[in-house]
Amino acid sequence: MKKFKDKFFIIKLGIDMVNKIGVIGAGAMGSSIAEVFAYNGYEVILKDVSMDYSNKGFNNIKRILNDFEAYNKKLPEKEILRMEKNGIELLKSQKDKILENLYKPVNIESILKRITPSDSYDSLNNCDIIIEAAFEDQNVKNKIFEELSKYTGENTIVATNTSSLSITEMASHYKYPNKAILMHFFNPPYTLPLIEIAPSTQGSDEAAREVYNLLSGMKNHRDKMYPVMTKDRAGFIVNRILLQVINEAVKVYDENIASKEDIDIAMKKGAGFPMGPFELVDYVGVDIVYDVLKTFNNVYGDRFNVSETLKNLVLAGYNGKKSGKGFYNYAER
Numbered sequence: 001m002k003k004f005k006d007k008f009f010i011i012k013l014g015i016d017m018v019n020k021i022g023v024i025g026a027g028a029m030g031s032s033i034a035e036v037f038a039y040n041g042y043e044v045i046l047k048d049v050s051m052d053y054s055n056k057g058f059n060n061i062k063r064i065l066n067d068f069e070a071y072n073k074k075l076p077e078k079e080i081l082r083m084e085k086n087g088i089e090l091l092k093s094q095k096d097k098i099l100e101n102l103y104k105p106v107n108i109e110s111i112l113k114r115i116t117p118s119d120s121y122d123s124l125n126n127c128d129i130i131i132e133a134a135f136e137d138q139n140v141k142n143k144i145f146e147e148l149s150k151y152t153g154e155n156t157i158v159a160t161n162t163s164s165l166s167i168t169e170m171a172s173h174y175k176y177p178n179k180a181i182l183m184h185f186f187n188p189p190y191t192l193p194l195i196e197i198a199p200s201t202q203g204s205d206e207a208a209r210e211v212y213n214l215l216s217g218m219k220n221h222r223d224k225m226y227p228v229m230t231k232d233r234a235g236f237i238v239n240r241i242l243l244q245v246i247n248e249a250v251k252v253y254d255e256n257i258a259s260k261e262d263i264d265i266a267m268k269k270g271a272g273f274p275m276g277p278f279e280l281v282d283y284v285g286v287d288i289v290y291d292v293l294k295t296f297n298n299v300y301g302d303r304f305n306v307s308e309t310l311k312n313l314v315l316a317g318y319n320g321k322k323s324g325k326g327f328y329n330y331a332e333r
């Protein structure tokens, strides 16, 4: 890895070794992971199977940045309105201060300039960290790790963003398995700051710790990033716990104990969840939740037995928000 020369960045981002990041897969997760790194000052190569897909990911990043800029621009006006509604009269100088404090324009062009869409493995050969965010399929991921072995050096850290698959298996397809780790971002990474990190069984704690330190110095559009350390066990921390809650919610619904609407209200208003379990399944994708639950069922047995209701929704193509229908109907909303 190269030394990063700019002292300002070393202090600001808490890094001293990394300057170029590769992301494989420019879908929902890959493109927003690329955005977070570029936002923090890193050069990013965003690779997908074709330029069409990687450009689509790049355009998604443009949209994310423009949406945030539009939202942030309105913050001072909203705050001034709120204060005036509460009977507080503001001088022009006070309004200017609010504007200055609440709206810090982001240089979108310079962030976008740091991201290069690509369709070739060659373009990744001098990256310090490469994060795989392709389809949630063990064979696809194993193949990517195998392919990467031709292009990376012994110091490159290669990470997967898998939600439930084995990093240890991916590492066994990689030339330097001690450098293969989990780096699991949450959807969407530009507002959710958690990242679960784990070494593979063959992996070194040193590689995981290096990434932990790097992420500790980073931020997204809402917060500082919060890396946590875990182990290569299906579901890691969050999904293993959360999917149990979701699965139980579906069982409560199946047993006619309450409607899905009331279960969502109960978990939001009684347990402080930001989204109800059924809203969350629809947001993540019913098919994704179903696949992850099946993996957990294989690994952990009966405590993750999957409801027929979920299976039937998937068979019907009711995969949640992205398909217009899941537990809820989005066409009517």
Ligand SMILES: NC(=O)c1ccc[n+]([C@@H]2O[C@H](COP(=O)([O-])OP(=O)(O)OC[C@H]3O[C@@H](n4cnc5c(N)ncnc54)[C@H](O)[C@@H]3O)[C@@H](O)[C@H]2O)c1
Residues within 6 Å of the ligand: 024, 025, 026, 027, 028, 029, 030, 047, 048, 049, 053, 133, 134, 135, 136, 137, 140, 144, 161, 162, 163, 164, 184, 185, 186, 187, 284
């Ligand atoms: N969606 C979520 O909520 C979420 C959250 C955390 C982690 N993840 C994980 O992130 C990964 C990606 O999920 P997503 O929701 O972004 O999927 P997605 O379907 O939106 O994107 C996947 C992208 O990978 C590309 N791809 C497939 N095979 C490839 C290959 N061999 N080389 C390069 N690119 C390839 C596809 O063309 C597509 O653009 C999965 O492992 C998923 O489990 C998803």
